[in-house]
Amino acid sequence: MFQVAIVVGGGNIFRGASAAGNSGLDRSSADYIGMLATVMNAIFLQATMESIGIPTRVQTAFRMSEVAEPYIRRRAVRHLEKGRVVIFAAGTGNPFFTTDTAAALRCAEINAEVVLKATNVDGVYDDNPRRNPNARLLDTLTYQEVTSKDLSVMDMTAITLCQENNIPVVVFNLNQPGNIAKAIQGERVGTLIGGTWNSTVSKTLG
Structure with missing residues (x-):
């Protein structure tokens, strides 16, 4: 369940x-x-x-x-x-913290296995897809790549919390019909941060 x-x-x-x-x-x-x-x-x-x-x-x-x-x-x-x-x-109940940080914090507190970040693009790109039509959708990323490349996925506090607690993050397009169900069921959708698809799928489906 x-x-x-x-x-x-x-x-x-x-x-x-x-x-x-x-x-x-x-x-x-x-x-x-x-x-x-x-x-x-x-x-x-x-x-x-x-x-x-x-x-x-x-x-x-x-x-x-x-x-x-x-x-x-x-x-x-x-x-x-x-x-x-x-x-x-x-x-989080405190100013200066985003809802991304709240998601990472609550995820760690309730021992959730994955953060599913619903957004308005298909995942994480190597450049802004609105400015660069040749921007490439990335399949997987490490936490370090997100921080070192300053990718605007989640704020750094949220990414650090996920990294410290070994929580993978799936970034996917909320507006695409069926994507929420796919993400919950562990299917490949969007970009996976801090994990590999096979292990994340087995954890999500477990």
Whole structure:
């Protein structure tokens, strides 16, 4: 049985790092607003998933007890064991950290076997595919290659967390129908960071 936890972002509503400085908004305040945006997305996602019969729980990094549970690691693991999808919101609960870092952190905390990073491109390229039509999609990468080549996959804190905890990362296109199912089932899709496809497939399917 698959156990699935989701870390949601809030960039479609408010992006803290981009908004900082506007109208005197400092970075910490902007990041907290961004965290609240992730809670809005999490509640919407929960309602959508439960409307099609998927049991879910939303856990937030800071207390919002009227709308969601506070993040408690043991409770999150128990929900997963019972077959519920756990949606983590409000990032890490701290400013200056991205939802990528929150995903890597929660992944390590609940002993998840792989981070699946859904994005709007097919994976990691050796150059920006929007600027360079000859950019090549990379099949696999090491953590060191991501950092040394400064590839804009995840922020460095997230990559370092994954490396230290030996957690592979699969980067794939969210907009391609069927890709989420393929990624969850361990099929080759997008780019794999920090692992080999055969071993990652066996772990994901295990």
